[in-house]
Amino acid sequence: MLLLDFLKSFIGERDVALSTLDGFLATPDSNGVNFYLPVQSFKALHEGKGNALQKIQLIALNMLAEQGIAEPTANGFHIGAEDVAGMDLEQAEILRLPRRFPGRFLTSISGRTGNSSFRVGITAEMSEGVAAFNRKGPYLYLTSTECYWLTPAELMGMMAWERHESMAPELRGEAANLRLMAELQTAARSGMRIDLSHFERLDVVVPDKVGVTATRLPDGSLMLCPSLGDGSTPDQLEKRWAQLELNGDGGVMRIDNRVVLLDQARMAGIREVLGNKRIPAERVAEFIASPSAFLDAALVNLDVGFSVRVAGIGKLQHMDFGSLDANKNDWFALDKRPAPPEIISKLIQSPEELQRFEEVLQAAREQGASSLSFAGEVIDIADALHVEQQLNQVRKHLEHSAAVEPGTPDETGFEEPKEKVGVILKDADEINAALLQKANRAASPQAPEWAAYARQPFPHQREGIEWMLKLLRVALQDDHGDLYRLQGSLLADDMGLGKTYMSLVAVGEYLAGQRTADKPQKPILVVAPLSLLENWEDEVGKTFNSIPFRDVVVLQSGRDLGRFRVQGAERESVQLTSLADENGMMDEQSIRYALTVGPEAGVHRLDMDRRLVLTTYQTLRDYQFSLCRIDWGIVIFDEAQNIKNPNALQTRAAKGLKADFKLLATGTPVENSLGDFWCLMDTAQPGLLGSWETYRDTWIKPILVAEEHERDEVRSRLGEQLRKAVGTFMLRRVKEDQLKGLPSKTIRSGVEQVNRGLQHFAPELGTAMRGLQLQTYDEVLNNYRARRASAEDMRGTALAALTQLRSISLHPRLDDEASLYSRDAQHARQLMMESGKLAVMLSQLDEIRGKGEKVILFMMTKRLQRVLKLWLDQIYGLDVAIINGDTKAVATKAEDMTRKKLIAAFEAQPGFNLLIMSPVAAGVGLTVVGANHVVHLERHWNPAKEAQASDRVYRIGQQKDVFIHLPAVTHPQFDSFDVHLDRLLRGKLMLKDAVVTPEAVSESEMIHSMGL
Template sequence: MKPQAPFGWEIADGGVTVFAIKKTIRVKIESLSSNERLAASLALARIQAAIENGESGYTALEDGTGYWLAPKAVQALDSNQAESLNLPPTCPFSLWIKLTGPFTAPTTKALASWHDVSGTRVAIKENSGLAIHGSKAYRIPANLAAIQVACTSFNDNADDLDERLAAMSILKQVLEEASGEAIGTDKQIIDMRFRHASTLSIDVSVDPAGVNFDPIFFSREVKEQALEAGDVIKQSESLLTPEMQKNLAVQFRHGANAKPTYVLARGEYLFIDPSIRPALEVIKEQQGKSADERSRFARSPQSFFRERYLKEGFTEDQVDQVVVDSFVETDAFSERVIQVGLWRPPILPFIKRAPNAWFPESFGLKIGSKIISIPESEIEPLAKSVAKAIKEGAEEVSVPGTQETVPATLDALDSLNAILQLFLKIPPVTADDGEDGKNPEPSVTARPEPGETNKAILVVQDNFVDEVFIAQFAARTCFTGFEQPSSVKTQLKAHQVNGVTWLQKAWSVGYPGVLLADDMGLGKTLQVLAFICWLKTKQAKIGLTPKPALVVAPISLLGNWESEVQSHVSGDGLGLMTRLYGESLRRYRLSKSSRPDVIEGKVTLDLTSLRASGWILTTYETMRDYNLSLGAIEFSVIAFDEMQKIKNPQSMMTNAAQALHGDFKVGMTGTPIENSLADIWTLFDTLMPGALGLGDLRAFLNRYKLDNPDALRSLKDRLTEETDEKPAPMIRRMKSDVAKDLPEKIEQSIERMMPEAQAIAYVSALKSVNAAQGKRSKLEAFHRIRGISLHPRFATQLSSSNPEEHIGESARLISCFQLLDQIHRKNEKVLVFIESIAMQEWMSFTLKERYNLGKFPGRIFGDTSAEKRTQVVEQFQTSPKQCFDVLILSPRAAGVGLTLTAATHVIHLSRWWNPAVEDQCTDRAYRIGQTRDVTVYYLQAVHPLYGNGSFDCILNELLIRKRALSRGMLMPAETGEELDQMLERLNSSVT
């Protein structure tokens, strides 16, 4: 029999107060013995984490004796957690749900009642999350409480059928989630089927009335799988069948308003998640707008959604993430908006030279990723045809002697004029700006006078037969060697000097752009800042007109850029800084309206102020929404941080980036190829379009295949080797190669046999792997065996009140705590990477008690705010050097943007098949600034029967192989084949 837990409880202030007691007297929780606190670790860890996370319903008592818990918090505890706090046991009665009539009838109610094992109804009085029956109190589990709330919501919406449907959808969902509980359910409810829409896109079409669109919906699972794999969501993965989608489109278009629920078929319904309803309302409103407004909406729905969510109360700093969560650019959406001309890819003139020849071999236009060659004799006639078509309102013009067409736009005319003026020495063709035509374009800025052009001429190579990069460019200045930027106050390391030298040389010889793809932790930001500082000084020296620099970065890295500037740049080395994001945006708007360029169809920002900036810091979302304003500014240099964000060649964000006017562009990424070789092609199509001789995307992918190692090695050589004293288009250096002053990184793979409970659970999970059919079933089976390889009870709440027993059930946890004990004895610091939030919470509490720490170890996970992240990092980094400390992190939430060099140990408690993710985590500690050796531990649970065929061993093998391959060739970190490869190996381990 378990000893009585040293806790008591009482109903108070609409909730329950839990407090520590000794001999019926309240005492401070800290006065309990460590063993007593550890016995309640399952519950105390959850409560303490909730308080730290700022979750509502959890309050620490001021006297330190315990906590006040709201009803929801009491109900959220599982039986083991509740028992460890001596709270009442789980309610032993069944909850029955019955409808009093047809659910569509306004008089119908959903009745929830409690019944004993014989089916007899029992009288229950509910109070503060507890069920009182006679003199006894019971705790109502969270899922049963959710059913009661859903019944109440259904009953409160008697007069509105749509709202009743929405309430019924929620009721149905919570009933399914509570499938393991004792519930009696009305047959009407059982027969209903709801599909839950968690995110949306639009299906774009064109008819005589102009552009039209209908909403399409996706489940949370599809969205999460695409996010996890880094893939674009396919429209074919939508939540509805084609027939259902067709019927829904009719309902939606003819309805007066967007509804929370739609009838799909008899007994089948679509439930719209509340988080995306504002976006759906915008789609409904825009369907009724003019043809011009519909076109603007279809071009960039995110911009319109952004405006609505701001009105819903979200701040400028929150809204971009909300929009990302609400709307997805599917493969079909991106392709369609370009296909129908809603988003016109940038048009650039090019010349093509034969290898080793300076005289142009041919001319043409690059339209997006497509290259159209035009005979020299046809350039002027084609320009005249385009000018005429613009005036007459035609859509496009045929290119003589080919099957190709050119858009009848001013952009196309400007590009042709650039070739006429600069190479053929022929006066430009003039045309009205479209004012008299049937298809005018929005005015962006004053256009150049005849005889002028601001179009950059691309130098296109088409030399697949050559294995080297041989493009020729017009030099900007003579390059004589590295020049130290005077305004950089930080002493650059040797590899950083080489990096800045490479940037200076690439700019000097005339490159349009380059890719800085150094390993994480080598100081890419500092190198780019040093280059921009040098460039501003250099341009002034050689008499070039000063222009602002533009830095485009993910939202999470904006603060990092500002802090890096403060740390490394002195005085006004970069000039006046402009923050063009978040709340700061309003300072530069031409009107009080928050509507961006994409909605207004014109410039909405103060170009004069922006052009006066020394450098502008903005986000990818702002770049997309204000593409006309930013596209009207000539930048001396544009830096794209984490450039893989624009790796999709058809995304609106990529098109916006390619439409910017930058004399020189620098891409920055530690992962130049994430999921496909198409990633690297798209990055270079933005940085130096057409110049690499890689052909169009299709030709590129046909030449460089994943099953051809020689081709992949030649691609790496082509991009990373200097040729004829011309710098490489890309540099990718690993810490092991260049950071010679870094201390040693010691990697240890630790294998341990699974304890009995884990080994038994593993065999059961392996059977589900063998039986899995279809992608979803396979993924579920994979995650199950992956979870059990961490802990046999991964899918349930942690079961044992004794932490040592819980640790003893997991091979990896045994290894982890043995390592932590050693690190504790040495008074050193350690990072522990683990995905499971429940495991993080439990570890934080257990570590505090086990090692008698003065505070709970810090945690950084997906919901950790930017402010909290900064605080946690600062506390960890500034704590005394000879002092044991642990920081617990989620791999994907903490893999970038953090410097944690106080740690000299890194434990990977859970792993993923992408080595780049794992290496980025390690690089939080092993990076520039680290002065001590770092030991990295990879923990593996080995099944006593399957040995090297165990999940952890197979995964470790895969990661080792991928790392080795990536050193010699360019290849994606994830190919999409890993799941099948892992499952095949697991199945073969049984036979």
């Protein structure tokens, strides 16, 4: 059913006919698009009136406003052109954007790039011919009514072209002309369909800075040559300096198909090197020891240094972790439903297997069986003719394979792995026993001067600060050139115990100690999820009476990143692998740094003493080379589980950072597997657990090879041994032991438990699918079984089917959002009742409303967030706020609606209230103690994120008993998606508990002692 037809069915023809009530009007301007209603209609919409489309559009626009994308106006919203261009199809459909431009762009290029007469003309090519166009914001107009929605790449290209067109002729020099071609090339590579003629083969480079390379001559002297970081050799550059007007403000230099654009600053650096081109033999040692005595470091990059762990920069090699999970779930009920005969061809790959199958088939037929088991699969053999047809195909395939010579290439070929460039690390292959001895012998530090701090610590925080400072003292005294020096630790305290506060006190004591000892007070780096940057800023003001930092820099887009970016530089994560040598390594002079780091940056350098730099893991990844050059004092990784994957660029960058001390803080050091724990400890203290191969053989393989009934016992034993192996390098305390005043926490699940653990089975939270939900769920299973029998590669099919099962478990019509727009409270309840899970949730909400308590509803799917807000607003007369993964985490303007402000408004309302959150966005750093009920409607694949999200309400300041509700929908015949997911999550939690539960008592022992 079309959206308009659906709306007509319950709004009425008259209202739908009025364009002002059909939806928000959308009018583009030069900067973006205005979405608006007449003033009275907009006011009425905020009072709960208006049609369903307007309501759902308002929800979508408010979500964009929370992200800082949409700017509220008097009667609507304004969204910038770049943001409109980047909207996903789901948002575009709701806001009724025009369709994407279906054509391509043609260019007509006249004149030479060195002349002011150089021009580029662009026209639009459609199926019916070529046409001129006009652009207004993110829209392309071919006529006054024929309008298309531009992609980000198309918008980027159009804006670059328009800027060049608006230039005065005298400004269209070769540099400006080539910059236009470079920008159009970038747009084309990003997806803009544009013909650039012969310029497609031109590589335009804008160097970040000028470096220097030195060649030793036969007489012992050095010949210096400027280095541009573009991959050019000294010989190539030497032949082309004459192309430059060295006395001018800028220049262009061609090297093969590469064009190098140089601005005034880069030209000054080149002149500096060429003016001091030869270093006499007797002064070479002096030059090597102090190059800044010969060259101006403000003009030439002379400072390139990494930590002792960094071997260099080069192509990254993937690290194979193999299988880390011995448990397999039958998500598609394959064991309970025989596969069709088409699967036979996938199971039989040799004549021997064919013979075995025929023997099993003969025996099954003699017994009158309708199915048989072979190679772990149950196969339907009821249709004997169909089975024989499949066997004939297998026989022909085997005969053909035998006739083909061994070693014949596969016709399908293969895909080369994508290469990345990053810091190459020296592996800590050995287990250094001396590390534990050093840590254990550490003397107790001098107590902090608590008068300098605005808050006094709890006893457990005092203990944690002392633990940090003991290890820090040893780290400062150890040889910084030794890979196996003591250099970091893991603070694995449970959530809510004050890891941020303890870390800041340790930093304050570090700076005070360095000042007293007259040693450098190096800059401090905090790497954290985006949602926590604002929290760290707040905590600085709350922790110190007199802030010890020179200043606080938030190295993030929209804040301070622009101040320290090299003008025109790309992110460092897009370095070209072509610049690497045959060993995969890059020359230091080929590295392009994108941040102003080191003495050559002068007062604009990022790495100023006593500076606190707050940044994200994504920024660390994107600017890893610059950040790894800095000599940090202390580096803190908050929510350090973000660097659990050793193959991720951000993890390699974290390990490569140079620091006096690294502190990893996370309440979940084991999220998915024991591999997570090794990676975190290898970052904090290389050498403590040895190489990955050693660790895997010692701690992981015994679990994988153990019998299933012995696996929990093996996990527990190895977990205790692993805790002893890391010793004092990890500190782990749990809330229940440290915060005796907290109320109780009960986890209620709609899935019946075998080993219940801390979850309690609540039958009222579970219900069986029926009606449309059951029918749709079974259709997905049947379709998957049919495709699995014949398709060669099922990875994409399996993921798509799992996604469908998850969606249907939430609501059978969730993919058809328009059909779920309710007209009133009664209709909203009817729509929710189509889903068993939503029905049981609604029953729980009715009960909680009677108690006058507050609830947080966790889910990830934005479509569900929108329709659920619409329904719950109508049913309970609320204005439910949504905080999802896109909600703005860092305020850039005073009026920004940040997460903290939304939570404050939610808690301020007396009595019953609801808040919709994503566990991804709300899983860290937020406190919502005004609520004491949590409903995980859509559970996260990672149990640690789910636990983090739940514990937003179970923290210091909570006054009421806390209830975590896990509603589930089951299948009448076999385990449903919700049942499998619950089993998977509980298995991961058991693995975490085995490693990080304090040694005094394990959770399993505590559960057993309680008789649960």
